Amino acid sequence: MVNRTTPTLSNTVTDPDGDDANLTFQVYTVDSQGKPKDQVDLGGDYGVVVSDFVASGKRAKAPVPYGKLDPGTTYVFRSSAYDGGLYETDWSSWKKFTIRDRAVDIKLPEPDPDAPKVDLNQYQKPQTARRNIPEPTPPLRSQNALPAPLGEDCKSIGSGKIHCMTVGKPGDLTKKQQAQVDKRVRARAGDDLVGWCDGLTGKDFIKRTEACLKKAPPIESTFYRTINGNVTKVGSATFASQIQMKLDPASTSFQQRFWLVPVEFKHYAGPKEWGPLTMRPEFTCTPQCTTSSPVWSGSKTWTTTGSDMHTSYVTYTHKALGTDTNDVASVQMRWDIGGWVPESTVKWDMTLGTSTPDIDVRCDKVAAPTKPGCVFSEYKPTWVMNFKKYPAPVAHAWLIQSKLPNHPGSKTADKPMKYLPQASKNAHNRNPRDNGDVICPKDSDGKSWARVHGNPDTTLLPEIKPKDVPSCDEFAYAATYNSGGMPASMGGLNEVSSGDECVQTYATRAKQGEWHLYDDTRQGAPAWKEVCGRSAMSSWLNSGSMAGFPGNFAAAGKYHLLDEDEYWVSFPEFGHCDASKATVKCTVPKP
Structure with missing residues (x-):
């Protein structure tokens, strides 16, 4: 079993004259009998990938670009050598491999930019x-x-x-x-x-x-x-x-x-x-x-x-x-x-x-x-995101809360969120954005993680936001002590050194009216022992999904959350979804 859709193909080079050589790799789908069926176009003029030159007796390796192979699919590959002057006239024997299936497939509706605000009162x-x-x-x-x-x-x-x-x-x-x-x-x-x-x-x-x-x-x-x-x-x-x-x-x-x-x-x-x-x-x-x-x-x-x-x-x-x-x-x-x-x-x-x-x-x-x-400060209010307007970030937050062992914000698991206000209003003078920079960092050129490293299939929404760009959504929220970016020395509950340690997902439109939140198959499947989530998605979806928070909810609004106050995060549209299995698959809203 191969744990990603970007495997590296390899084989040992053997040249009779002892010359350095490279290998050309072909990949085919298989029929019901497991035999080669159709060649997969891996790119270039001939639909193959080619390794660097290596010494005879060494293993030549060539990575397969993302988007060429599908999750949950079996393939075969073979290789042929070239020593710089002569091409090998025969191909190697076939080798079979199977790409792991998706660990996350949450089917979602089209975002509705005109959806009304959530009435939070009904959830208190x-x-x-x-x-x-x-x-x-x-x-x-x-x-x-x-x-x-x-x-x-x-x-x-x-x-x-x-x-x-x-x-x-x-x-x-x-x-x-x-x-x-x-x-x-x-x-x-x-x-x-x-x-x-x-x-x-x-x-x-x-x-x-x-x-x-x-x-x-x-x-x-x-x-x-x-x-x-x-x-x-x-x-x-x-x-x-x-x-x-x-x-x-x-x-x-x-x-x-x-x-x-x-x-x-x-x-x-x-x-x-x-x-x-x-x-x-x-x-x-x-x-x-x-x-x-x-x-x-x-x-x-x-x-x-x-x-x-x-x-x-x-x-x-x-x-x-x-x-x-x-x-x-x-x-x-x-x-x-x-x-x-x-x-x-x-x-x-x-x-x-x-x-x-x-x-x-x-x-x-x-x-x-x-x-x-x-306020009665011992009461834990409930925050509910706007699913109709921003389905993908809501699905991401539900996945991380429901699936990971720390269950951030879950009332069922008795794991409340702990609010981290702006630096001047918390005991550690910690800017919540510093937490976000741990999970969703920028590179040396100031480019965001999502724009440089996010899944290429992330769908943007220029029809809603003309200059929409890929954005990094994190859960638990940066403005909490539950954030993976919050240092344990400051009371952080789930500290990680990098967002690379989080569950990786992305949001994509399969066709008009149908979106999916998928795990990023460019890397291994989630272990489901992680303590945070990072997802690539439209900036319009990500930035809008927390509208009203902290403002009307946490700070100047009805609930007056102060430093370390606790609250719940609820996802009423996901009540029918089952997060107990290794593969999380659900259609929301319920068909």
């Missing part, structure tokens, strides 16, 4: 997040409750007032209760700060600028009076809650909304209306943060007979002040909930936790100095 899925929720030791008692079994030994103050209470450990709703809570919140869906909260249960979720916190399970509070000289349990209330947050990537002001949904009121003794009960949710943010007065929608007070089950919410507006003095500021949130009933001698409070570690708010003026903004 909720990500589960953690916050610090302390585990209470039930029951939590008011200051009038002595450390004794639940409800016992409350200090009697007479007159039937509620003078002690307990807050039981948060529990889970039944499926029926949860359905009722969701239904009542959904009835006011137009009031949501975060529309995608509906249907999510039991956990906290974030996107880059939004949060939906549902891990706060319902809290049951039990109240006691002194009746006829005895401390008596008179009623209990169970509330479910939901916290929504909405940040602004172009402002350091952001909002929180706390929903309160009564689940159940119980009556045990005394008057059936043992309330009414007023709820008191509180938000605090630290450090260097201001909080507005609460704005209620719906009453914050409920009667306790069980007939009043209205849903209410309270909204707070916060402003992070840290970017006034620093480029980056972190804001930690704390959530508490409390309540009281008329004539009670106690109020109760319970913490629902803090935003650490995943829900802290990061505000910065690095990404956009004139418009500081805030």
